[in-house]
Amino acid sequence: MDNKQPANKPVIIIGAGWAGLATACFLAEKNIPVTLVESAKQLGGRARQTSSRTQVLDNGQHLMLGAYSELLDLLKLIGVNEGDVFKRKHQHLNLLNGQNLQPLINLKLPALPRPFNLLFGLLFCKGLSLKEKISVLYRFDRLLKKPISADQDCSVKQWLSDARLPPAYLTLLNALCLAAMNTPADKASALSFRHVLNETFNGKKGSTDLLIPSVNLAQVLPAPANLYLNTHHASVLESTKVISLQSDNNIISQVVSEQQDLNASAVVLATPAHISRSLLKPLIECNELCHHLDQFRYEPITTVYLRYNDSCQIPDEMIGLTETLSEWVFDRRVCDQPGMIAVVISSQGRHMELDNKELSLIIRNELAVIFPDWPLPNASWVIREKRATFSCTADVNRHRPGVITPYQNLFLSGDYLATDALYLPATLETAVRNAKACAQEVLNYLTQQTPL
Template identity: 45%
Template sequence: MHVVIVGGGWAGLSAAVTLCSHGIRVTLCESAPQLGGRARGLRWHTHTVDNGQHLLIGAYRATLSLLDTIGLDHRQLFQRQRLSLHLIQHGQPAIGLHTLRLPAPLHLIGGLMMTQGLNWRERWAALRFCVQLRARPPADDCSVADLLLQHTQPAALTTRLWEPLCLATLNTPIHIASARLFRRVLLDAFTGHAGNSDLLLPRTDLGRLLPEPATNYIKQRGGTVRCGSRVTELSYGNNRISSVRLDDATTLECDQLILAVPPYACGRLLAPLPGCQGLVDQLQQFTYSPICTVYLQYPESVQLPTALAGSAGTLTQWIFDRRTSGQPGLMAVIISADGPHVSLDQDALATAVQHELARMFPTWPTPLDRLVIREKRATFLSAINITRIRPQAHTKLPNLWLAGDHVATSYPATLEGAVLSGRSAAQALLAAAS
């Protein structure tokens, strides 16, 4: 059996590795010159940075298991630390939340009760919210803002804790973000094993984390990886996909096909096929949200007091110290979703962020270099009722499967969602073919 996988992001790689581990011959086609998709490494002068700083958590079981499958030791790949959130507001420490070294849920209860920057009423409200969320899911989906109102969360708690958490996890503002998905994310991180809420900070760039070792794994098992190969057309006959056409006019025969591309690219490939109009319409309903990363290179001695810090009331939302990835002095500043930064050009945005950091850390010198990366369609927008449009892995065609972070999993657009979807598509294909 020959399986063609279109898309070399983490979903496509996950599908390819799963199939190779079952002795299936795969060809992976990626249109970009390198693998990784929205989680890739890129060259900047002499070093490699990421297209955007990524953070994983201990609950990302499928991702950790994928790394195990290709023979990597994730204890070496990540700096793992208990959840520790430091939020700065107007240059002053606003919130300090740390989970405790206790079994779940005591690790969170204790952490919330000791949160610095919240008064007792706010601490109690946050704890009550978590308990009630666990006990009963919202009957109908609504916005996270409405959910917080229903649970009478104080306004200061919303702005300082829930709003930054919602933006960081769903990349969607609270007034339109799906309450159901937010609940799922909180439950995944905070219930079950205490380690689920641990933060996993990559010690290397994203390219070396998965795409490079996964490519070796696939090739060692007889698979083929073709970068710079855009699939332009699917050939259809007898209710099956028989081959794919590439932009260099070559044709690849296939027994099975996995489309691991974002909804807009998937819709384009499926549109000419008979019987796929319903799915194409569904894919067209996805909307997207940007993430912008501003890298500021300071002298190597410059260090954040913690590996990451949040900031409220500024363009800057999160600052990651890339010392963790072996790049001392390099700060990655993350700005999720839409906002006033979108209308600033690269230079103006880098300058604005640089001034914000100068106010937060007055002893830091001027940065030596700056880089702005904007990912316009970083994630799908996790809006109210998003689950209604997320497609399943199987389609009406018996040899066509879908993967990608947008496919129906319990996760928002994340690495874990992408990896889970790729593994599920591969497993469904194997079950159907056996």
């Protein structure tokens, strides 16, 4: 990104989730005055620290990948050492039938460049016969190489149905689709999932690695980004809810919050799609954009935290389960919370019909089958994020906007945009990538306003 001229009035960025924080840091790096406005008391949005009276937790267990290159670059920019905030591990996908305890598949991918990562991973993979391993190598590679155009997009289930992959590998791909896209395979976009698989399995060396946060989420990005912004002459206003945008011809002239009115050189809307829609609705030029945002549907993510004795621990930090309500089980020992187990359940399902007490009891009983030696947990918390991500379907992909809006100085940032032709699902990496594209458009606009 290149920039020549700082602007006088600040760029107002609305929403301090990871997209808003990233957009602010990218602009602050170029000496652009920035004011970041956040309605909540804390920064981080859907990836934030939260606490009960007795316990600091994340609003949901998050997992990052070595393929999150833009996020890793951003952390470097703001002075965060990867090793201080993540435990990097070679990908290890261990899927177990949670009812009969039969291992389904156990795939470890070494940090080798492609295709050797999958080649060596499959060689030592448990749960597949030799014939099945050879078939995966050949068919999976062919599947990933064949492009899908946006107008040919279909569900992941349909896409995989012709691939003739072994059943255990299909179960793994279905579980990965649900985990990575928070959308089940019968609804999820094949185009998006193919990109996720390609970026992970066919990316650079280390792309398949897992990055498990070793500190709470606030310490990964929100707190260091806040520090970076404070030392780069940007201001951050917490507990400040924006209620409307005032337009003057083709320009947004003012951002009105419950507390104050803010003048802006440019405005970035880094709120989730449904909130962006309600702020854009009164702006006549945004009718079509609002129509697209109306088509978005959302998926929940539920995290059940159970606190056991410090000595209870799961091998390898995480394990995937099938035939249970529990989907992925994480050991929070990695972020200095020994005995704390986080169970993640993506999307919709029977768990949504249960109240928190019923759900924790079922999860506790499911874990007791797998870890019979564990005593009962001494506390539990259920955190339900009802709109955790947008539903990443072929239908929704057709409606994902880019950064630019009909107003010259109004830009969008957030995990729901499609700023390239990749249609990546809602992740922290997508939020940061889109933030980078947004910052570039803001810089282009400001440079046009103040030519050399």
